[in-house]
Amino acid sequence: MSWQKSRSLNKRIYEITSKEKFKMDFELTRQLRRASISITSNIAEGFERNTDKEFIYFLYVAKESSAEIRSQLYLALDLEYITIHEHKELFSEVSEITKLISGLIKYLEKNQKS
Structure with missing residues (x-):
């Protein structure tokens, strides 16, 4: 899930970072995209590991x-790249x-101790 x-x-x-105002800020766009991708990638990588201990590590990274x-997202809001509504939804x-x-x-930690 x-x-x-x-x-x-x-x-x-x-979608949000492709907006005209946002996409001009290459660094923030790149950072947001990388962090977002990091969540799915670390969940997937951790799931493929052989132990719960390794999975837990990758979940913490995610x-x-x-x-x-x-x-x-707070910075994007402060710079007016996103609206308050978009901020609340994404947050x-x-x-x-x-x-x-x-x-x-x-x-997983509970099951490790059992």
Whole structure:
């Protein structure tokens, strides 16, 4: 579920950063896109690992990327690249993904101890 929602977020990030005003800021566009892709990529890579310990590590990296996106969304808002409505929607999506990843980490860590 977290990977699927992250995939949807990737598309939204690409759409938002393709807007005329936003796409002129190459660095912020590049950073947002990379962080977004990092979430799906790390979930997928971790899932393919042989141990829960490795999967958990990659989930933490994905979670860190979601924090990076939340921070960058504030900058995009401050620079008026996105509207307050777009910010709230995207921030909510990223926060939901973070919660899903956190829940999966807790589940895997609990199972490791059992």
